[in-house]
Amino acid sequence: MPKEDAVAGEPTRRAVAKYGGAVALGGLLAGCTDAESDPAGSATDDAGDESYTASISPVGEVTFESPPETVFTRLTHHADMAFALGRGDGITAMHAPDYYDGLWNQFVERLPGVSLDWSGRYSSWEPDKEKLYELDSDVHLADPAWITQLDAWDRADIDEISEKVSPWFGNSLSDRHQEPTPEWADGYEYYGLWDQFELVAEAFDEPERYEALASVHEELLSTIESRLPPEGERPTVVMIAAADIEEIYAYTLSNPGFLTSHTRPLGPRDAFEGSIESGTVVDFETILEADPDVILYLGGMEPGTDMAGRRTAFEEDPVGSEVTAVENDRIHPQGARYQGPILNLFQLEMTAKQLYPKAFGEWPRYEEGPYPEIPETERLFDRERVADAINGEF
Numbered sequence: 001m002p003k004e005d006a007v008a009g010e011p012t013r014r015a016v017a018k019y020g021g022a023v024a025l026g027g028l029l030a031g032c033t034d035a036e037s038d039p040a041g042s043a044t045d046d047a048g049d050e051s052y053t054a055s056i057s058p059v060g061e062v063t064f065e066s067p068p069e070t071v072f073t074r075l076t077h078h079a080d081m082a083f084a085l086g087r088g089d090g091i092t093a094m095h096a097p098d099y100y101d102g103l104w105n106q107f108v109e110r111l112p113g114v115s116l117d118w119s120g121r122y123s124s125w126e127p128d129k130e131k132l133y134e135l136d137s138d139v140h141l142a143d144p145a146w147i148t149q150l151d152a153w154d155r156a157d158i159d160e161i162s163e164k165v166s167p168w169f170g171n172s173l174s175d176r177h178q179e180p181t182p183e184w185a186d187g188y189e190y191y192g193l194w195d196q197f198e199l200v201a202e203a204f205d206e207p208e209r210y211e212a213l214a215s216v217h218e219e220l221l222s223t224i225e226s227r228l229p230p231e232g233e234r235p236t237v238v239m240i241a242a243a244d245i246e247e248i249y250a251y252t253l254s255n256p257g258f259l260t261s262h263t264r265p266l267g268p269r270d271a272f273e274g275s276i277e278s279g280t281v282v283d284f285e286t287i288l289e290a291d292p293d294v295i296l297y298l299g300g301m302e303p304g305t306d307m308a309g310r311r312t313a314f315e316e317d318p319v320g321s322e323v324t325a326v327e328n329d330r331i332h333p334q335g336a337r338y339q340g341p342i343l344n345l346f347q348l349e350m351t352a353k354q355l356y357p358k359a360f361g362e363w364p365r366y367e368e369g370p371y372p373e374i375p376e377t378e379r380l381f382d383r384e385r386v387a388d389a390i391n392g393e394f
Contacts, residue, residue, distance in 0.1 A: 054169065054203035056196070057189035058145045058180065062167045067205040068138035074124045076100050077258060078141040078170050080340020081197050084213060085206045086392050088116050092135045097121035102303045103335060107346045109370035111387040126150055132161050139203065140165075143172035145184035155183055169203050171196055175338065176257035176278065193258035197341050212389035213341050220348055220381045224265055227359040235293035235355055236271035238325075239263070239334065240282070242297075245313040248287070251278045251298065251337070259337040262347035266355055268294075284319040294355055295325040300333025301371070307333050308367045330354075333366050342386065346371060349380040 055061040070090045073079040079094045083104075094100065101118035108116045122131060127147070132140070144158040147168075162168055173180055174190040191199070194217060201210035228234075242248040253263045253270055255278070271292035276282065287295075295314075300307045311331050314320035325331055332354040335347055350371070353363035361378040388394065 052202075052205060054199060056169055056171055056199045056203070057187065057191075058143070058171070058184045059168050062169055062203065064203065064205070068166070068203070070135075070137045070139075072124065072127075072132065072135060072137035072140045072142065073170075074127065074142040074147070075172055076104075076336060076338040076343075077172075077175075077193065077196075077340045078200070079118070080104070080342050081200045082141060082204075083116060084197070084341045084390060085201060085204045085209050086390060087204065088118075088390075090138075091118060091121060092137045093122035093124040093127065093131075094118060095123065095125045097123055099302065099304075100336070103299070103301060104343065106301050106303065106370045107335065107343060110346075110373070111342075111383055111390065114387045114390050126152070129153070129157055129161065132165055136165060138166050140168045140170070141200065142168060142170045144168045144170075145180045145188065146172040148184070149181065169200070174257060175259050176255060190256070191258075193261040193339070193344060194341065196258070208394055209389050209392065212394060213345075213386065216381050216385050216389075217341065217345060220345060221265055223380055224348065224352055224360075227356070228267060229356060229359060231267065231269070234267060234269050235330075236290070237263075237268040237294045237296060237355065238271045238287060238290060238292040239296040239298060240287075241299055242310075245310065248282050250276045250280050250282045250286075252276070258339070262339060262344055262351055263296075265348065266351055268355055284314075284317055284323075288319050288323050291323060292325050293328070293330065295323070295331045296334050296351070296354065297331055298334045298337065301335050301366070303368075305333075329365070332363060342390070345381050345386060349374075352380060 051063055051065045053061050053063050068090075069087065070092050071082045071087050072092050073082060073094045075095055079091055079100070082088065082091055097118045097120065101116070104116055104118070108114055122135060129152070140161065147153050148155060148158060158168065171189075171191055173188065174192075174196065177190050179185070180188045194214060198210055198214070201207060237253060239251045239253055240248050241251065250272065252260065253268050254260055259278075271290040273290075297307070297310060299305055300310065311326075314323065314326045314331065320326060332350075334351070335343055339347060349360075350363060352360040357363060360380060361374070364372040366372060
């Protein structure tokens with residue numbers, strides 16, 4: 001693919017964004033303008049200049065002349081953030097777009113007046129640098145420290161894209177507090193999901209959308225905290241994923257990082273008692289030894305997943321059938337760990353009901369279709385408020 005030349009002449013939104021990214025990543029000319037020295041990430045108005053800055057680790061400070069409209073993403077926590085900020089249609093790339101389009105739409109179905117279509121986007125799990133030139137996105141909502149872990153990328157490639165296409169602005173190693181490579185290690189910060197969402201909202205100059213959604217989240221957490229039973233009365237839980245029931249992966253529930261932002265606030269008891277690391281392959285014998293009260297099944301709500309068949313595999317196995325969660329019909333579907341704010345709201349609600357039905361209301365026995373239609377009196381957050389925020393209606 002041919003590279004696109006930088007635009008000459010008067011600065012455009014893209015040119016200013018590229019300049020800001022180059023300063024942040026290259027450490028050059030820092031503080032040379034009022035916008036670059038403004039630590040608050042707020043808009044500036046110097047002789048009519050409406051540019052503004054936003055900052056995130058590991059990128060640093062980035063200057064934008066106006067909010068980005070088209071958005072490159074690699075992981076779905078960033079795609080969900082862009083969607084929440086009204087840029088769902090502007091996403092140019094994401095990991096496994098058709099799979100996650102199907103999964104996210106299971107939840108979006110319950111947001112009145114909101115639609116989402118990620119199908120056919122560029123699949124960016126291992127992005128090609130030349131493709132980023134072709135996509136010509138206004139911002140790369142991805143973590144350069146993660147991108148450079150790929151064999152095809154190094155720091156020079158990151159700087160080139162920042163200077164000639166548009167800046168990077170994202171953080172992914174906060175997922176489970178992964179260690180960055182040495183070139184990114186100095187000062188790398190970890191963020192909670194909603195803390196990072198606030199920074200991304202600053203980059204898109206969308207404070208109202210962020211505040212509207214953050215207030216829903218805060219109220220939901222308050223509701224959860226007020227109803228949680230004492231620790232000794234909480235169920236033991238395991239979270240698993242398996243495309244093939246012969247190879248089951250187990251995941252942790254309460255470790256630091258945004259991957260557990262929908263389970264950690266609910267304080268479940270780890271049936272493995274800390275003996276299993278995330279991504280460990282387990283079998284029915286290992287699960288029976290832990291004997292959880294509840295099994296959470298990642299990806300269980302993706303349209304192509306046979307949730308009924310997953311339960312049957314446990315029920316028909318001489319070992320799996322003895323697990324308490326199987327005996328009590330408490331194998332429940334989950335969505336995705338790489339969640340942004342919208343999926344997080346739904347997953348907090350569904351997981352609360354799956355773990356504590358007496359406190360939060362029963363979770364329907366799910367086998368297929370969109371997120372169940374919960375009676376309005378039993379919902380833990382207001383769908384209309386979320387929909388209005390996404391649509392920019394306040």
